[in-house]
Amino acid sequence: MSLNFYRFRVIDKLLYWGIFAIITMPSLVSAQIRTDETLGAENSIVTPNIEINGILSDRIDGGAIRGSNLFHSFSDLNVAEGHGVYFSNPAGISNIISRVTGGNSSSILGKLGALGHANLFLINPNGIIFGPQASLDLGGSFVATTANAIEFNGQGLFSASEPNIPPLLTVNPSAFIFNRLxxxxxxxxxxxxxxxxxxxxxxxxxxxxxxxxxxxxxxxxxxxxxxxxxxxxxxxxxxxxxxxxxxxxxxxxxxxxxxxxxxxxxxxxxxxxxxxxxxxxxxxxxxxxxxxxxxxxxxxxxxxxxxxxxxxxxxxxxxxxxxxxxxxxxxxxxxxxxxxxxxxxxxxxxxxxxxxxxxxxxxxxxxxxxxxxxxxxxxxxxxxxxxxxxxxxxxxxxxxxxxxxxxxxxxxxxxxxxxxxxxxxxxxxxxxxxxxxxxxxxxxxxxxxxxxxxxxxxxSIEASTSVLISDLGTGITSSTDGVGNAGNITINTGTLTIQKGGLITVSSDNNGTGKAGNLIINAAQVVNLMGTDSILAATGDGLRPAGSLTIKTGNLNVSDGAQVTVNNTKGQAGNLNIYADNLFLDRGFLTAETAETGIDGANINLQLSNLLKMQNESLISAQATGGANGGNVTLNSPLLAVLLPTGPNGSDIIAKAEAGNGGNILINSQGIFGITEGKAIARNRTNDIDASSEFGAPGRVLINNTIDPNQGTVTLPEEVVDPNTLVAQNACKRGTASQLTQTGRGGLPPTISENLNSQAIAVGLIDPAPSSVSQAENQAIASENLPLAQNQIAPAQGWIFNQKGEVMLVAYDPTMTSSQRVKVNPLGCVVP
The missing domain is CATH 2.160.20 (Pectate Lyase C-like)
Structure with a gap:
């Protein structure tokens, strides 16, 4: 800014204080200091216009001495600009206590002091104003208050509102009494x-x-x-x-x-x-x-x-x-x-x-x-x-x-x-x-x-409801670029939201050898990380290991280009640990990357109670560059669901390496949908699980599906009917063979080798239908003499109780009154 600007501001200030001085001048000229006679024979004595410490001043003597305390009382007490007011400080006095009992405020525009080492108290219930040239010249402490009175530890009060001769107040002041609303x-x-x-x-x-x-x-x-x-x-x-x-x-x-x-x-x-x-x-x-x-x-x-x-x-x-x-x-x-x-x-x-x-x-x-x-x-x-x-x-x-x-x-x-x-x-x-x-x-x-x-x-942040970090250049950081180590960042909250380029990072820079700190986040409900350049990171750019990043939450949402990452360009990166009910990646990235040759890659550990869902080219990567070995990815989740690719690349889980060895990927899940093992190649439009290495040995992909996909299905016998039970040599026998048909889900086991289980429908016993005829009547049969077949097998037409209470299958309908006990076989189908 120009010099004219500063000159303008100075002139502006001088004009302001000139007007202030004009407004206050009459009262200050007419009464700088005026005693109130409330101390009787111990009234204060004012000696004006003497030079003290190089400035024209008023000296105040007298007052009431009580032990190490000296009391003064005034109806008005002001100090003019360019002028001084000094209190005498007799031997043995520790506190000089002055009250103003009139109705005006005190204006301290010049120098206020004491000629010794005592503490100075100024009490004016009507207000105290210090001007632009106000200063103190003391040997002790200074107290200015608009309280009505000062208490002396049970010995009594020295009051400006109810002025009186102070009693035996020999101890230090202990409290300030305010009487006004x-x-x-x-x-x-x-x-x-x-x-x-x-x-x-x-x-x-x-x-x-x-x-x-x-x-x-x-x-x-x-x-x-x-x-x-x-x-x-x-x-x-x-x-x-x-x-x-x-x-x-x-x-x-x-x-x-x-x-x-x-x-x-x-x-x-x-x-x-x-x-x-x-x-x-x-x-x-x-x-x-x-x-x-x-x-x-x-x-x-x-x-x-x-x-x-x-x-x-x-x-x-x-x-x-x-x-x-x-x-x-x-x-x-x-x-x-x-x-x-x-x-x-x-x-x-x-x-x-x-x-x-x-x-x-x-x-x-x-x-x-x-x-x-x-x-x-x-x-x-x-x-x-x-x-x-x-x-x-x-x-x-x-x-x-x-x-x-x-x-x-x-x-x-x-x-x-x-x-x-x-x-x-x-x-x-x-x-x-x-x-x-x-x-x-x-x-x-x-x-x-x-x-x-x-x-x-x-x-350390304890935010019981929420933490919001928003916009580029905004965040919480811990870093080192010297020999010293960076500190840790710990956040405990209900909801953590990082958006629009906000960040939380712990890091070590390339200028030093200090170790980066750890980042720990506990969010009871949810962590939302949204937008490009929005980052949760534990990073390193030095020889010492980078810190680890741990997230514990109900739901973790990483979307729209946001990143959760651990990495180190020159040394060992830390680990990324996530404990959540659900993890949703919608063009979101979880990465753990190491670049230094011979260094083992960082690991990603995902422990989920319900679901991992990936879509829109999301990435989980423990990739290593240069000669570093790929890190390991461990996923425990009941469900892993990866949606079909919508762009040139799919959503991938990788532990790849360039010249080093590939890392290992271990997935324990009850259901895996939309992703398979394969090389994650740019623009392949597939969702891949990849632990390969470009020039080194590949890592391993191990998928443990803890649920048998055939559980709940019915295993049928290889031979539906035993051929030895078929009546295959006699067409007449096959035509008269009995049948038993199972319908519904109950009554019989699903296979011939299983017992009934909890899924089978239990059928209770029923009473037989009552019959009006207990015994069939003898009837004459008018027919030609026909030979009765011996050992003839007839299909059951009903059942009855015998005299022993047993159920017997019978070849007639026991509910019919007509005789049915003689069965005529079809011609040519008599059993020998």
Missing amino acids: RPSPISLNSAQEPVGVRYDEIYGETSIFGLQVPNGKSLMLLGGDVNLNNSQINALDGGRVELGGVAEAGIVGLSINGNSFSLNFPSNLALADVSLVQGSRVYTSGDRGGSIQVTGNNIRIIDGSSLAAETFGEQSGENITITARENLEIVGNPPYGIINNPSISILTYGNGNGGNVIIDTKKLLVKDGAQISNTSAGGGNGGQLVIHALESVEIRGITDGIFSGLTGGAVLAGKGGDINITTKNLTIQDGGQITVQSLGASNSNNISDAVATGDSGNV
Whole structure:
């Protein structure tokens, strides 16, 4: 941007603050400091216009001393721009506590200080404003609050709403009392360097502007809404900054541990909002990095604003802790050409370990180039990045080539910090990233002749409902390009969706010898991987083995050119393990590829409870290139169904090799449909199972069909009728032969060699039909004398019970009353 642009922004700011000064000038001129006479003989004494530390100032003496506490009371307390206000610090005083009892807010536009090492408390329930030239000159910690009173551990209160002479308040302050339904705000306005490119980006060191306390001390702002606008707050070398907003009447606890002050917010207390806008910055650094804590209902860190803690020495750093009851919004896109640093960052340069970034909120949004970072750039280990978002985490957007995201890294010997996320729904899109990495030497970090030996951290995601990764350049990655190893990525969720070029990868690059991490995905319901360039991968480009990839889910859907892959171009690739109920490949690819000569190929292990379905030129490949041996493919699935090819190539399962030996393919399935063993040749329009090698020995294809295809069929005897039972020599006998016909499915076994089984129909016994004639009557037969054949065999016409209760077959119908007991044979068919 042009110089005229920066000049315009500076003029714009000067005009703004000139108007602000004109509006506020009358009240400031008429009453900078005014005592309220509430302390009686111990009233404060103001001596104006004396030079203190090189600036024309007002000195405040007197006050009420109680033990190590000194109390002051004013109806108005303001500090004019270019002017100073200093409190005297008698011997033995640890805390200087000032209240404002009038109805006006306090405007701190110049320098506020104390002439000693005491802590300074400023209480004004009507609000506190820090202007663009506001600064602190203290030997101790500083607290500004719009609470109504301060409690002293059961000894009593020092109240600005009900002013009185303080009782025997000899102990440290222990709590802040808010009586108003809506406490007044605290605001900081433009208390930092001029707009434009940051000082540290030009000179390579951090610029210090705005409010600052001495090294190791605390700076605390506690009010209603707390707003930082183009402002900076600093607490160096183990110092602490805490910002907190209260939205209703209540009590906030205060703990004082040496030089460290910390607040305790009850869980049932309504919180107000905290905002850092227009490039505001809260910064702690030193041999021992300081701590930062921000507590509010909605917290916004936007327009390139940041929280940063850096450690340079041997001591361990402190934490950055953010608690947002509702929403935490972190937005990059810095204004006015300010070069943006990571929005929330802990950076460890020395041998001391870095602190942790801890975020607790309902919804977290990181967008437009904002980043949350925890990096080790020295011998010390990086801290943890821990996010607990009750409902959602959303990461999206790129600004000026800077991605939005969460990062952790190791640049030298220290181990990079882990990233741990717990939420219901995680969404990463539009170029957002979560990444951990072990880096090589980097001139940008003033590191020369150095190699990264530290391992990168791990990424652990617990998203109970869903994880969505969408769009090119968007994803979750763990990598190494140094000696250090890459970390693992573990995702536990209900549904994982990767689409439109999103990715999750663990990798090792060709610049280093570090080992890649493993990728582990547990999705209770489904994993959906859709679209070209959408990838789940464990890859390597170095001599060390690449990591493995394991997926456990209900259904795995890979479609429209998406890939699930493990590979290594120079060393051993990891294994691909999938445990699912169903696996659907619709132009989807599962690959495990190795390229290095003499290296065994990677393996694919598919354990499915129901079905593997392939279509539209899908591929399962453990192929090896160069001199590497092909990997092995193991498939256990009740059903394998491959649809007919719709394009020039079919859907294939291969474990091929070029110069090495082919791999082995083992398939255990109850039913295999649409695919057979054969060479997978380009454009052959067939579905093939191929374990061949172009120049080496082929592998083996073993298919175990655990179900007999003939199970359930009826085995018929080779000879339907025994020829010895046929009456073949006498046509008359054949004509009078009896017949027995089986119909239906029951009554007889399916074959003559089997017993009845559970499929045969059981027929119960029936009672014989009643007969009206118990015995046949004697009848005379009028006929010629005909000889009766002896030993004549007649077919049964019915059955009766004999006297023993046995069933007997008879050659007549027992239900007829006419005589049937004489059977006349046809002529020429008498049995001898």
